[in-house]
Every structure is written in structure tokens, then in C-alpha cells.
Amino acid sequence: MTLIKGRLINVSNRLPVLIRNSASGARVERSSGGLATALNAAWRHQPGVWIGWAGPGQGPDVEHLLAKASRRRFHTLQAVALSEEEIAKFYSGFANEIIWPLFHDMPSLCKFDPDYWEAYQRVNRKFAQAAANTATDDDFIWVHDYHLMSVARYLREAGSRARMGFFLHIPFPAPDIFEKLPWRQCILKSLLQFDLIGFQTDRDRNNFVSCLQRLLPEATVEQNHPHLLASMQGRQAVVGTFPISIDFEEFAIPAAHPDVAARAENIRKQLLDNVLVLGVDRMDYTKGIPERLKSFRLLLRRFPELRRQITLVQVVVPSREEIPNYKELRLEVELLVSQINGEFTESGWVPIHYMHRNLGRAELLAYYRAADIALITPLKDGMNLVAKEFCAAQADERGVLIVSEFAGAGPELRHGAILVNPNDFAGVAQAIHDACLMTTEEKRTRMRLLRTIVKDHNVHRWARSFLQAAGPLETELTKSGNGGASKILTIRKQPSGEIPGVALVAASMGARQGQYSAGHSIRRIGSAHGDD
Ligand code: ADP
Ligand code: F6P
Numbered sequence: 001m002t003l004i005k006g007r008l009i010n011v012s013n014r015l016p017v018l019i020r021n022s023a024s025g026a027r028v029e030r031s032s033g034g035l036a037t038a039l040n041a042a043w044r045h046q047p048g049v050w051i052g053w054a055g056p057g058q059g060p061d062v063e064h065l066l067a068k069a070s071r072r073r074f075h076t077l078q079a080v081a082l083s084e085e086e087i088a089k090f091y092s093g094f095a096n097e098i099i100w101p102l103f104h105d106m107p108s109l110c111k112f113d114p115d116y117w118e119a120y121q122r123v124n125r126k127f128a129q130a131a132a133n134t135a136t137d138d139d140f141i142w143v144h145d146y147h148l149m150s151v152a153r154y155l156r157e158a159g160s161r162a163r164m165g166f167f168l169h170i171p172f173p174a175p176d177i178f179e180k181l182p183w184r185q186c187i188l189k190s191l192l193q194f195d196l197i198g199f200q201t202d203r204d205r206n207n208f209v210s211c212l213q214r215l216l217p218e219a220t221v222e223q224n225h226p227h228l229l230a231s232m233q234g235r236q237a238v239v240g241t242f243p244i245s246i247d248f249e250e251f252a253i254p255a256a257h258p259d260v261a262a263r264a265e266n267i268r269k270q271l272l273d274n275v276l277v278l279g280v281d282r283m284d285y286t287k288g289i290p291e292r293l294k295s296f297r298l299l300l301r302r303f304p305e306l307r308r309q310i311t312l313v314q315v316v317v318p319s320r321e322e323i324p325n326y327k328e329l330r331l332e333v334e335l336l337v338s339q340i341n342g343e344f345t346e347s348g349w350v351p352i353h354y355m356h357r358n359l360g361r362a363e364l365l366a367y368y369r370a371a372d373i374a375l376i377t378p379l380k381d382g383m384n385l386v387a388k389e390f391c392a393a394q395a396d397e398r399g400v401l402i403v404s405e406f407a408g409a410g411p412e413l414r415h416g417a418i419l420v421n422p423n424d425f426a427g428v429a430q431a432i433h434d435a436c437l438m439t440t441e442e443k444r445t446r447m448r449l450l451r452t453i454v455k456d457h458n459v460h461r462w463a464r465s466f467l468q469a470a471g472p473l474e475t476e477l478t479k480s481g482n483g484g485a486s487k488i489l490t491i492r493k494q495p496s497g498e499i500p501g502v503a504l505v506a507a508s509m510g511a512r513q514g515q516y517s518a519g520h521s522i523r524r525i526g527s528a529h530g531d532d
Contacts, residue, residue: 006138006162008048008075011131013091013147015050015077016040017069019057026061028069032317032358033282034244034385035145035169041247042463047074051130054079056087080130082123089119092323095147098181101325103146103170104286104380107180109325117183121150128154137161140470143194145169150186152193165196165470169244170382171408172204175214188216192232196470198242200382200408205241227469242466243412244383248455251392255365261395263366271370272349275310275436278371280364280386281378282319283356285329288379288404288422289316293336293352295377295428300344300351302426303433308349310436312375313367315355330356368393373435376403377422383408387417388454397447400435402428412457416450 016039018031030036043050054062054077062079070077082091093116101109127143128151135141141164143151152164178184188211191197199205205228212219212230219232227240254260268276277296281287296312316333320326337354344351359367368374374390384407391401391413401417403410410419418431 006136006140008046009131009135009139009141009162010039010043010048010050010052010075010144011127011141011148011151012039012050012052012144013095015052015054015066015079016043017066017077018055019062019065020055021057021059026057026059026065028065029055031055032319034383037385037389038169038244038246038459038462039144041250042459043073043075044247045074049076049078049134051078051080051127051134053082053091078130078134080127086119086123088322089113089116090123091147092320094120096320096323097325099146099149100170100286102177102181103173105171105173105177106285106380107177109285110180112182114182124148124150125154127151128158131155132158132160135160135162140165140467142167142466150190153190156193163196163470164194165198165466166191166194167198167242167244167466168204168382169200171201171380172199172207172211174207175211178207178211179215184211185215188212188219189232192216192219192230192235192237194237196238196240196466197230198240198466198469200241200243201411202241204382204408205239208239238469240466240469242462242469243408243457244385244462245454245457245459246385246388246392247460248392248451248458251365251368251389252395252451252455254362255369255393256395260362260365260369263362264369267366267370271311271313271353274308274349275306275372276370277310277312277373277375277432278367278390279312279314279316279375279377280359280367280390281316281376283316283321283326283330283333284319285325286378286380288377289314289329289333290336291379291422291425292375292377292428293333293340295422295425296352296375296432297336297340297343298425299429299432300340302429306433306436307344307351308346310432311349311351311353313353313355313371315357315359315364315367317358318356364389365393368399369395371399373400373402373432375428375432376401376407376409377420377428378404378407379422381407381409385409387413391416391447391450391454394447394451397444397451398440399447400438400443401447401450402431402435413450413453416446416448416453 012035014031014036016031016036018029019026020029054066066077066079093113097111098116127148131141132155139162141162143166209221212221219230221228221230224238227238230237230239279292281289300307337352341350341352368390376384376387378384387401387403387409402420403413403417404422405419418435420428420431
């Protein structure tokens with residue numbers, strides 16, 4: 001086995017910072033999305049190099065601003081510039097109009113344009129070239145996500161012998177879906193050029209293996225406890241499951257601050273101390289926002305006693321706005337919000353508060369703390385870090401997490417959360433109703449359990465277990481940092497590839513004849529969970 005003595009070279013489409021041109025010149029912003037949140041935390045104190053796209057900002061300022069942003073980090077940020085055509089055909093096109101919908105089980109939304117494929121390969125070669133210019137054969141190159149599935153292939157073609165890992169942040173589809181991709185074999189073969197391929201869940205890993213078996217019969221797959229080993233034409237790749245997470249303390253500590261508590265209290269007061277149901281998402285059709293709104297509408301229709309007592313706060317951060325499906329989604333969401341508000345608003349009560357913007361961290365934490373219920377119902381999601389952030393921020397342990405069974409976070413958090421099928425509007429409405437009636441004690445038991453899971457299976461553990469599976473690295477991601485002086489640390493022996501899960505079982509939902517808001521008792525009508 002090769003011993004890696006070198007640096008970590010991180011390669012992702014997005015850098016943790018984004019440079020935008022504005023009237024007053026280029027400016028730096030924090031990138032949004034789960035990948036940026038997780039990797040930023042995992043890499044905060046890590047020496048090495050992070051290669052990625054710094055966004056649409058152009059010109060001499062970009063280098064300067066990145067150098068400035070790197071000064072506050074232990075690693076260097078290195079930009080790969082993308083032309084407008086590459087942004088349109090590689091990023092918006094192949095990545096987000098083919099792979100994104102296909103891998104989220106929505107093949108009817110795919111636009112299989114051969115020009116997109118050509119641009120994808122060209123840009124993957126560009127990223128590979130940037131990594132090759134920086135990395136030596138001693139370094140470990142860690143490539144992230146669906147934008148860059150062919151990078152190892154181009155690095156190998158350029159003669160690189162470095163060890164390379166790939167982590168897919170989104171789901172991997174079953175063979176019946178994946179095989180629709182015209183370039184399916186090329187993608188699989190390219191992935192097998194990595195030494196380690198990581199997935200969010202066992203389901204994704206198993207789908208990948210089934211695709212290999214169906215589409216590349218010359219590949220073999222064997223058990224290599226706790227992972228799998230895929231071999232083809234003399235190359236071997238470890239294939240494993242590594243559910244990503246957050247830095248628990250990064251959310252828990254500031255959320256517990258009195259200023260955030262005061263801000264949360266203020267939000268609650270402004271919402272008349274109603275039951276606050278919170279949705280926080282990127283504006284994406286995979287997040288199930290229209291379905292969630294329809295479930296909420298059904299709740300208000302079926303349980304009229306909840307009207308005036310409950311408020312949905314839906315926060316969406318703008319995303320991929322140049323892509324037609326995303327434009328249409330925004331219109332659909334905004335139409336539904338106005339229809340539902342039109343149907344139910346009464347003097348002094350608006351059922352849905354809708355925000356279409358990025359919230360600052362303190363404001364986001366205040367909403368997490370203020371919420372009684374987090375309603376996280378993607379139709380399909382690699383992990384969904386919002387679910388974990390909500391738990392970490394629950395300093396009072398009084399919130400209830402309702403989460404889709406189709407998010408990676410669903411199975412992982414199933415013992416403390418209420419799991420729902422987002423397509424089952426009646427089931428989601430019922431779950432909200434159940435959450436309204438849950439006893440304080442049960443909420444606390446569930447939330448404690450959730451917080452223990454998220455705290456334990458944090459992003460640092462995720463990164464360590466991935467690196468450990470990559471072989472006997474001498475490099476470890478550090479949480480505290482080492483002043484950037486040395487890059488060689490010894491990895492601790494940790495069980496790798498574990499799927500967070502718990503032996504503890506939360507208290508079952510008790511009888512719920514109760515109060516959901518001061519002075520208003522409601523009658524239990526049924527359960528979505530058959531636990532009556
Ligand atoms: P995805 O990777 O698909 O965007 P995740 O739930 O894993 O989904 O991650 C979303 C990230 O974006 C989280 O870290 C969350 O805090 C952040 N986020 C989502 N919506 C907003 C918003 N309106 N304002 C600020 N941050 C947001
Ligand atoms: O987590 C999935 C993901 O696609 C990340 O790769 C990405 O950072 C995030 O969602 C946001 O998407 P985008 O980079 O297209 O803004």
C-alpha cells in the first residue's frame with residue numbers, strides 16, 4: 001500500500017467563497033449549499049490547496065480577492081476560471097440539466113444535449129490540469145461531487161500516480177434510471193479511476209454497484225470490510241458509504257448565545273407565539289417545496305382548529321436562476337404561497353411567511369431556535385444538512401424534526417425524527433398535527449437523541465473516516481489546526497464507514513390529547529404512523 005506523505009488537494013466545483021462583480025467592483029461572498037457548508041467546516045484548519053470555481057466574477061481582482069481570502073485560512077484557494085459558455089454548458093447544462101435531475105430520479109427533466117457532454121469533458125480536463133499542476137504523486141487528491149466525475153480519468157491520462165478519492169454529495173440512482181444516460185459507461189469507467197469512491201448512503205452505494213454489474217460486466221465487486229472493492233482492468237477502487245454532516249459546535253455554540261435566544265424570542269412574539277413551522281431550502285425542485293405547501297394547505301383544510309394557531313415560515317435561498325426549470329419553480333412556489341395565503345389569511349394572521357433570500361448565520365440560527373417544527377421534505381436529497389443544523393441549534397430541545405424518508409438524513413435520524421413521504425400530503429399534514437400535540441417530554445427525548453447523533457457523527461468524523469478508507473494516509477484533517485506548519489499527522493484508528501444509527505429508541509408518540517398553543521386544546525384525530 002502507498003503511504004501518502006503529501007498534502008491534501010481538495011477539488012470541488014465551488015470554492016467556499018464566491019466572487020461576484022458589482023457596480024462597486026468585485027466582492028467576496030460565502031458560497032451557499034451543503035457542500036460549501038460541510039467542506040468549509042472540515043477544511044477550516046487544514047493545510048493544503050482547495051481548487052475550484054470562484055463564481056462568475058472576472059478580472060484581475062479575482063486573484064487578489066482569493067489571495068486575501070486565503071490569508072485567513074490554513075490552505076490556499078486556487079481558482080479555475082470558467083468562460084460564459086462553460087458556465088452555460090458544463091455547470092448549468094451537463095451538471096444541472098442532466099446529472100442533477102437524473103441522479104435525483106427525475107429523468108423527465110433531463111436535457112440530453114451532446115454539446116453539454118463535450119463541455120463537461122473539457123471542463124473536467126481543465127480541473128484535472130489545475131490539480132496536476134499543483135499536486136505531486138505524494139499528495140492525496142480529493143475530488144467532490146457530480147460536476148467532476150471524470151477528473152481522475154484525465155489526471156491518470158496526464159500520468160498522475162497520486163492517490164485520488166471521490167465523494168458524491170448527491171444520490172446515485174438505480175440502474176433503470178442511470179442507464180438512460182447516453183454516456184453511462186464512460187462515467188462509470190471514469191469513476192473507477194479513483195482509488196476511493198464514497199457515497200452518502202448504502203442505497204447510493206448499492207445503486208452504483210448495481211450499475212457496474214449491469215453496464216460494466218467486466219468489473220468485479222467484492223467485500224472488503226467495512227467497504228467494497230471494485231476492480232477492473234488491473235485497477236482497484238474502494239467503494240464505501242460516508243454520510244456527511246456538519247460541525248455540531250459551529251451551530252450549537254452560537255445558537256445557545258443569549259443574543260440568538262433574544263432574536264428567536266422576538267421572532268416568536270412577532271408570530272403571535274403560534275406554532276412555528278420552518279422550511280429552509282435552496283430553491284430547487286428536489287426540495288419538494290410545492291408539495292410541502294400543498295401539505296400545509298391540506299393541514300389547514302383538515303384541521304380548521306389549527307388556523308390562527310400555526311404559521312409556516314418558508315425561507316428559500318435563490319439558486320441556479322438561469323436554468324428554466326428553476327425559474328418555473330420559483331413562479332410555482334410564489335403562486336402557491338399567494339393562493340394559500342389568499343385562502344386562509346384572517347385579520348392579524350398570515351399563514352405563510354415567505355422569504356426568498358440568503359439569511360445571515362445569526363438570523364438563520366434564530367429561526368432554527370424559534371421553530372417548533374422543522375419541516376424538511378425533499379423529494380430526494382443526498383443528505384440535507386439543514387435537518388442536522390436545526391438539531392444542533394436546538395439549545396432548548398423543544399423542536400420537532402419532520403424529515404423526508406428520501407433525504408439521506410431521513411434514515412440516519414429516523415429514531416428521533418418523524419419520517420414522512422413528501423408525496424403523501426395527508427401523511428405530512430398528519431405528521432405536523434402529531435408534532436403539534438407531542439408532549440414536551442417526548443420532544444425533549446427525541447431532540448436529545450438527535451443532537452447526540454449529529455454531535456457524534458460530525459463532519460470531522462466524516463472526513464477522517466473517508467481518509468482512513470483511502471489507505472494509510474499520514475495526513476489527517478484537523479479540527480484545531482496546527483498553525484499550518486506541518487502537513488503530516490497520523491490518523492487515529494477509528495471505525496470507518498459506519499452508518500450513524502442508534503440502539504436507543506425514542507419514546508413512542510404518546511396519547512396526544514393536548515395543547516398546541518396557549519389556551520387551545522385539540523382532539524387527536526388519527527396518526528400517520530399507525531401508532532394509535
Ligand atoms: P443543498 O446542498 O442541496 O443546498 P443542504 O440542506 O445539504 O442542501 O445544504 C443547504 C445549506 O445552505 C445549509 O448549510 C443551509 O444552512 C444553507 N441555506 C439554505 N437556505 C438558506 C438561506 N435561505 N439562507 C442561508 N443559508 C441557507
Ligand atoms: O449538495 C449538492 C450541491 O449541488 C453542491 O454540490 C452545491 O454546492 C450545492 O448543492 C449548491 O448548488 P450550486 O453549487 O449549483 O449553487
